[in-house]
Amino acid sequence: MNQPMTITRNDFNQWMVPVFAPANFILVRGEGSRVWDQQGKEYIDFAGGIAVNALGHAHPVAIQALTEQAQKLWHIGNGYTNEPVLRLAKQLTDSTFAEKVFFANSGAEANEAALKLARKYGNDSGVEGKNQIVAFNNAFHGRTLFTVTAGGQPKYSQDFAPLPEGIQHVAYNDLNAAAAVINDQTCAVIVEPIQGEGGVLPADVEFLKGLRELCDRHNALLIFDEVQTGVGRTGALYAYMNTDVVPDVLTTAKALGGGFPIGAMLTTDALAKVLTVGSHGTTYGGNPLACAVANAVFDYINSPEVLEGVKARHQQFVAGIEAINAKYPVFSQVRGEGLLIGCVLKDEYAGQAKQVTNLAAEEGLLALVAGTDVVxxxxxxxIPEADIIEGLQRFERAVARLVK
Structure with a gap:
């Protein structure tokens, strides 16, 4: 048997397609909200795998679900169904507006399914040219050609032209701009209740209500991309539940599997009928392993204790960040909901969000950016209260270094 090879960070540059620029350390182990690198250095994890590790690392509930299912059935393909996928579909439909679910492996795939559903809905409507999609500047919906075009960040799409047509972008939170372009040719409007990658920017509730009214008026589908905001992230099970606005289609991924890849598109009975046998599909989507883990993770999160706990932790984070900002005034505002939090850098520190997270990593804290100006x-x-306190102390040291 071969000896296990020694792996170093340089091997990434050697063997991997260079679409990522990972940190210069390699993480090898995690427990709760702490992780360790190859050298044994410990980090507190405020990044959560980009809103994925909803129960932290190596949570017993997820481990038990995975290991139990791993001894039974891994994959059978979509010519057959399985028990975990049906249980998960029941949990999702019982807990939301939805009546039908399509499972995929990622947020991009869930959004791809939603956009394809919308196009087919428009094409089946009998209204000529009802194929236009309205999306928003600075949005992020995934990296497939369709979803990256729907995303409102040309830096991610312009190199891959020609792009799919019939997608128009307007300013986020600007209802008048949306009203000017939504018409009877619109088949769907896709929106994030909080723009995650676009800077942790929450939608105004009146804006979302206005989009709902415009979609109703023009017989267009309202799609909520809740890939980042879903499964407890905002303190509600899904962010739409904070707004009194119910979408026609909702996409979910990230936290749904707690670290195991899974995504889903949720919709109503009436709209699900638009997609018929063979009109869309996936090989891995809804596989028993992913669904078994997601069942356990979703069930654990979908409880008053966890959801109320998210709101309490939000207050603790905001108070801690504001205390740091009182000493080292580098942030103009703290925004977001629940445990999706954005610290917006003041103009004099514009463009330095990555510098802050690099310094934080040196201090033993994992954090993210959302654009160049938001940590x-x-x-x-x-996440335990003690880890929030210790993590914010490390964050303060990083901010102090930035100022100096």
Whole structure:
């Protein structure tokens, strides 16, 4: 048997397609909200795998679900169904507006399914040219050609032209701009209740209500991309529940599997009928392993204790960040909901969000950016209070270094 090879960070540059620029350390182990690198250095995790590790690392509930299912059935393909996928579909439909679910492996795939559903809905409507999609500047919906075009960040899409047509972008939170372009040719409007990658920017409730009215008036589908905001991240099970606005289609991924890849598109009975046998599909989507883990993770999060705990932790984070900012005034505002938090840098520190997270890593804290001017925290939904306190102390040291 071969000896296990020694792996170093340089091997990434050697063997990997260079679409990422990972940190110069390699993480090898995690427990709760702490992780360790190859050298044994410990970090507190405020990044949460980009809002994925909703129960932190190596949570017993997820481990038990995975290991139990791993001894039974891994994959059978979509010519057959399985028990975990049906249980998960029941949990999702019982807990939301939805009546039908399509499972995929990622947020991009969930959004791809939603956009394809919308196009087919428009094409089946009998209204000529009803194929236009309205999306928003600075949005992020994934990296497939369709979803990256729907995303409102040309830096991610312009190199891959020609792009799919019929997608128009307007300013986020600007209802008048949306009203000017939504018409009877619109088949869908896709929006994030909080723009995550776009800077942790919450939608005004009146804006979302206005989009709902415009979609109703023009017989267009309202799609909520809740890939980042879903499964407890905002303190509600899904962010739409904070707004009194119910979408026609909702996409969910990230936290749904707590670290195991899974995504889903949720919709109503009436709209699900638009997609018929063979009109869309996936090989891995809804596989028993992913669904078994997601069942356990979703069930654990979908409880008053966890969801109320997210709101309490939000207050603790904001108070801690504001205390740091009182000493070292580098942030113009702290925004977001629940444990999707954005610290917006003042103009004099514009463009330095990555510098802050690099310094934080040196101090033993994992954090994210959301664009060049916002430091983003998306930790475990059940991160212990002690880890929040210690993590913010490390963050303060990083901010102090930035100022100096």
């Amino acid at each position: 983003r925290f998306t930790p475990s939904l059940i």
